[in-house]
Amino acid sequence: MPQASTTRWSNWAGNQGARPARVVAPASTAELAKEILRAAEEGHRVKAVGSGHSFTAIASAQDAVLIRPTGLTAVRELDRRAGTVTVESGLPLATLNRLLAAAGLALTNMGDIEVQTVAGATSTGTHGTGRDSGSLAAQLRAVEIVLADGTVRTCSPTENPELFQGSRLGLGALGVVSALTFGVEPAFLLTAHEQPMRFAEVLDRFEELATVNEHFEFYWFPHTELCSTKRNNRSQGPARPLPPLKAWLEDDFLSNTVWDGACRIGRRFPAAVPAIAQLAGRAWSERTYTDAAYKVFTSPRKVRFIEMEYAVPRDAATAVLRELKALIERSGWRISFPVEVRIAPADDLWLSTANGRDSVYIAVHLYRGTAEQGYFTEVERLMTAHRGRPHWGKLHTRDAEYLASVYPRFGEFTALRDRIDPDRLFANDYLRRVLGG
Numbered sequence: 241m242p243q244a245s246t247t248r249w250s251n252w253a254g255n256q257g258a259r260p261a262r263v264v265a266p267a268s269t270a271e272l273a274k275e276i277l278r279a280a281e282e283g284h285r286v287k288a289v290g291s292g293h294s295f296t297a298i299a300s301a302q303d304a305v306l307i308r309p310t311g312l313t314a315v316r317e318l319d320r321r322a323g324t325v326t327v328e329s330g331l332p333l334a335t336l337n338r339l340l341a342a343a344g345l346a347l348t349n350m351g352d353i354e355v356q357t358v359a360g361a362t363s364t365g366t367h368g369t370g371r372d373s374g375s376l377a378a379q380l381r382a383v384e385i386v387l388a389d390g391t392v393r394t395c396s397p398t399e400n401p402e403l404f405q406g407s408r409l410g411l412g413a414l415g416v417v418s419a420l421t422f423g424v425e426p427a428f429l430l431t432a433h434e435q436p437m438r439f440a441e442v443l444d445r446f447e448e449l450a451t452v453n454e455h456f457e458f459y460w461f462p463h464t465e466l467c468s469t470k471r472n473n474r475s476q477g478p479a480r481p482l483p484p485l486k487a488w489l490e491d492d493f494l495s496n497t498v499w500d501g502a503c504r505i506g507r508r509f510p511a512a513v514p515a516i517a518q519l520a521g522r523a524w525s526e527r528t529y530t531d532a533a534y535k536v537f538t539s540p541r542k543v544r545f546i547e548m549e550y551a552v553p554r555d556a557a558t559a560v561l562r563e564l565k566a567l568i569e570r571s572g573w574r575i576s577f578p579v580e581v582r583i584a585p586a587d588d589l590w591l592s593t594a595n596g597r598d599s600v601y602i603a604v605h606l607y608r609g610t611a612e613q614g615y616f617t618e619v620e621r622l623m624t625a626h627r628g629r630p631h632w633g634k635l636h637t638r639d640a641e642y643l644a645s646v647y648p649r650f651g652e653f654t655a656l657r658d659r660i661d662p663d664r665l666f667a668n669d670y671l672r673r674v675l676g677g
């Protein structure tokens with residue numbers, strides 16, 4: 241068993257921290273089960289963490305036994321006939337993408353980054369944008385999970401289906417996931433077409449752009465009329481990646497190093513933010529490239545920020561976005577980070593932000609250390625007026641009462657939790673707030 245130690249944990253954004261009672265890194269499901277039983281016997285709670293990329297305190301292991309993901313990273317099985325890959329829960333998505341690519345396979349859809357662990361990403365409903373394909377959790381075919389009593393359960397649509405419904409997007413509230421089986425498909429290329437567009441045009445054409453393209457998203461730069469749109473569609477090839485120097489210059493140097501400098505100036509001199517936004521909005525030029533899907537879906541994000549993201553019903557999205565723009569314009573806030581807008585089809589995961597309804601994600605960000613100015617508070621008021629559902633890993637202030645009113649299957653999840661974790665071994669303050677005790 242790896243040596244236990246105690247250290248302070250903090251998340252990627254640096255806005256959440258915890259001092260665990262003990263930190264362990266089990267190297268097998270059996271070791272994980274032993275650690276869970278030991279913690280329970282000692283009266284400690286248990287919290288598994290991924291890569292710490294949630295902005296909320298969902299992964300906080302304050303006074304608990306913190307389970308590190310580093311020992312559980314094996315690939316268990318790649319079943320080409322079934323079109324599945326089974327991996328341990330701590331495997332980073334980036335590693336999964338590369339090993340799938342080497343085998344000529346790929347995940348169907350992804351979020352913006354690939355540094356999260358597979359269990360960390362799926363547990364909060366991490367998503368990208370997609371007309372037909374949903375979140376990472378929606379791509380799961382089976383889950384192996386260790387429960388509070390130390391039992392190891394596997395579940396799928398046909399085996400323990402209720403547990404499967406809950407645990408593929410379980411917020412870490414039902415147990416510690418030890419392995420996940422994803423559906424995979426033959427590797428494919430995506431052609432990305434990035435194009436600057438005016439806000440009014442994007443909204444007027446939103447339904448067309450979201451329907452015609454397999455993966456449509458856009459960024460709007462507050463204090464301007466400027467948007468950067470991105471359309472990703474499958475391609476027969478050939479691959480035409482960006483030349484390495486151009487890719488580094490635009491996706492790393494400009495998007496990270498220069499952008500970080502611009503945000504610092506905006507934080508220090510808020511009056512400069514509208515001018516910075518104009519420059520940033522214009523810096524995004526039109527470009528087209530074709531590459532392996534995971535390289536098109538994801539890019540490095542080095543500038544530290546905090547984020548709130550709500551899923552609203554798709555048919556309300558353009559009205560919400562117009563209200564959001566009007567809100568920012570009349571507020572006097574200075575917002576340097578663009579607003580990101582993505583799409584998801586309805587799915588059936590109990591706690592998915594897209595459960596039972598076609599959804600549009602609207603995400604607002606603040607550069608680290610920027611005064612909140614009421615931005616997140618007012619945006620949240622707008623989103624909740626439209627029955628918005630907050631991303632579980634991004635900042636929000638909702639409680640169980642509100643969440644029960646916008647998730648039709650919320651009661652089934654909490655009933656399952658009551659049955660399999662009655663003593664709340666896997667609870668923390670965040671889960672008590674959002675799930676109600």
Ligand SMILES: Cc1cc2nc3c(=O)[nH]c(=O)nc-3n(C[C@H](O)[C@H](O)[C@H](O)COP(=O)(O)OP(=O)(O)OC[C@H]3O[C@@H](n4cnc5c(N)ncnc54)[C@H](O)[C@@H]3O)c2cc1C
Nearest residue numbers: 290291292293294351352356357360363366367412417633
């Ligand atoms: C720069 C950046 C970009 C992002 N981009 C996107 C995006 O494009 N789309 C999107 O939807 N989100 C995005 N996010 C949010 C992020 O994907 C989620 O918050 C995700 O949950 C983080 O994964 P993680 O591995 O860091 O998990 P953590 O944040 O460490 O943990 C998240 C949850 O998973 C639980 N967990 C971890 N491992 C286990 C396990 N083995 N068993 C049970 N529970 C477990 C934890 O207890 C916690 O509840 C982004 C975040 C950042 C910082």
